[in-house]
């Protein structure tokens with residue numbers, strides 16, 4: 001019996017790190033053995049809207065929390081959170097480190113952790129270029145595929161927060 005899998009690679013699984021067909025996809029999904037990117041599927045959950053909720057404040061707190069935790073394992077080069085409503089992308093967190101060893105350390109640790117009363121599940125991801133994965137139209141609020149879009153609809157942290165996080169990390173990793 002041959003174990004060689006000659007199916008075509010699934011574009012979504014390799015470029016976006018998640019495919020709406022999941023394990024039932026007819027195309028090939030082979031998990032990476034080495035990568036500098038990790039994925040935590042469905043990690044961020046938007047708070048229910050009520051008079052008191054400040055969505056950006058809630059998101060910034062989440063972003064800072066996860067970024068700081070990740071940067072204990074290495075230099076975070078990008079951190080992307082999706083706000084698509086479809087199950088395979090909703091709340092996905094992707095973190096790209098400067099090398100595969102850092103990503104592996106973060107993955108191993110995240111897999112032992114809980115967040116918001118749920119155990120985290122974290123894996124390595126093939127995503128290596130967010131420019132190919134992100135829906136640009138969403139950034140301009142003009143994606144006609146809407147919540148069902150299969151490209152990343154990125155939820156952005158406040159620009160100042162991102163600058164502060166990058167600066168803190170830069171001090172930590174570049175000024176030693």
Ligand SMILES: [Zn+2]
Nearest residue numbers: 010013019025
């Ligand atoms: Zn697929």
Ligand SMILES: [Zn+2]
Nearest residue numbers: 135138143149
């Ligand atoms: Zn889109």
